[in-house]
Amino acid sequence: MIRTACHVPGDTASVLSVLQVQRWLRRCSATHSKYGSIGLDVSLPTRLIDVEFGLRLVETKGMHNRYVSLSHCWGDRDSTTAKRTFKITRENLSSSLENIDFTSLPRTFIDAIIFTRKLGLKYLWIDSLCIIQDDQDDWRHEASLMANIYENAVLTLGATASASGSAKIPKFPVLIRIDARITSKGKRYIVYAQRQLPHLMQYEPLYKRGWIFQERYLSPRFLHFASNELIWECREGMGCECNENKLLETTDSDPVGYFNAFKSYYLEAFTASPYRVQVAWRDVVHAYTELNLSHAKDTLPALSGITKKFIGLRPEDIYLAGLWESSFVYDLLWHAESYGILKKSLRPRLEKWRAPTWSWASIDSAVMTRGTSHNYGNDDEPRMTSCIDVLDVNCIPAGDDITGELSSGYAVLRGSVLAGYFRFKPRSYESHCIAKGGYEMSFFPDYRLDTDDDSRVQDGDCVFCLRIATDSPRRENSLDDFLVLRRKRGMIGTFERIGVMTLAVDGNDFYRMFESRREECAITIV
Incomplete structure (x- = not known):
């Protein structure tokens, strides 16, 4: 044509x-x-x-x-x-x-x-x-x-x-002249062509x-x-x-x-319901984290302008290192991706601290959550119920801007915890697992766990899973979401996030074992 x-x-x-x-x-x-x-x-x-x-x-x-x-x-x-x-x-x-x-x-x-x-x-x-x-x-x-x-x-x-x-x-390329003709009325015209741009x-x-x-x-x-x-x-x-x-x-x-679709999500947030504003923010995070930065420290500052616009949409809320107080539990349910427009691979933990490990800003991979428009269409309320009590969350900015660089941060959460052991299967699709009592369950790591530094998690290391949320209402094929943690080296009673795990509730041996052996406790994550 x-x-x-x-x-x-x-x-x-x-x-x-x-x-x-x-x-x-x-x-x-x-x-x-x-x-x-x-x-x-x-x-x-x-x-x-x-x-x-x-x-x-x-x-x-x-x-x-x-x-x-x-x-x-x-x-x-x-x-x-x-x-x-x-x-x-x-x-x-x-x-x-x-x-x-x-x-x-x-x-x-x-x-x-x-x-x-x-x-x-x-x-x-x-x-x-x-x-x-x-x-x-x-x-x-x-x-x-x-x-x-x-x-x-x-x-x-x-x-x-x-x-x-x-x-x-x-x-840009110039046009190519094809022909010149005289119409029946004696008017001269010229035809040009170019490739469809x-x-x-x-x-x-x-x-x-x-x-x-x-x-x-x-x-x-x-x-x-x-x-x-x-x-x-x-x-x-x-x-x-x-x-x-x-x-x-x-x-x-x-x-x-x-x-341009993600721009539409961003603009629609200004007329959306409170829950859809939460979803729009997660869509923004997903699209933003697919891109690259020359300096790791710019991760939060490079989004601070849009963050301030969302603060205007959530005036009673508190912004917390890329997450929000009112939706903190659901915002925690991000996982690292290794595909997308730029096909960013899973990367090592940052050498220099940038954000607490419960924040997506602590890693350099693209992230996705279970609560974006890609997962849940046009729902006006979450399909999940929190399984934890958020006792305290605190983020200290490096300067005067709460949406910019951070100097420190932590979260104190109370919920059901199970201790297990890390198992690494390099030739398996489900290569990162938690093992306990003869059962194993795979999880999504936040970063490369095999690096030769303090962030390394070795086969047999003690790890923990903390239940965060469950599908609501409970139905066939319901899922529970967990954070995967390990103890922070050199800090007593403190943990860091290393991944996220999703378990099917029905017919799952690991889940039944979790229910029988879990303990209720409060933990600090940095």
């Missing part, structure tokens, strides 16, 4: 491309008014780049105006190119307020500056130029403001196809980056500089230069629409 499409200029900096973006901006501003007008001045971020005349850093000090933000991949920060890339530090802060050398900037930044100028806007926000990179306090403060920074931007430019700051925003957004470099998750979701308007064309995304629709609108409107067969 031969379809008609719009001409793709082949250069994102072309007059035609800029005019198209301006049309998208005007249409969004006029028809999607609840998301803010493009002509509305807002309170500006702490610092911005003034691109109007020359180039310099501006400390806004309460100013109101309009600005554009940039979302991009840092690339390999340990590379020689990355080390030479200009960024704001305490040493060059004063001079940057006077002037920034245009030639010192990476190619992606230069392209973003040029495009901002062509849109007729004065200010641009770029993380490495507007946050002091060698000042931890400044970084934590600015990271806590990410929700406002991206939400208030007129437009976010996404260097979607660029794997690092040194890459140019791409130019793919819209496989999830494979672009930017979509593999953890920070893009909140940058994209919080931005009212996001412009993708993709591999083949410009793709527009706002909270009420999508568009592209080739104008394949029918493809972009679908969500079941089109990759763009499919990859």
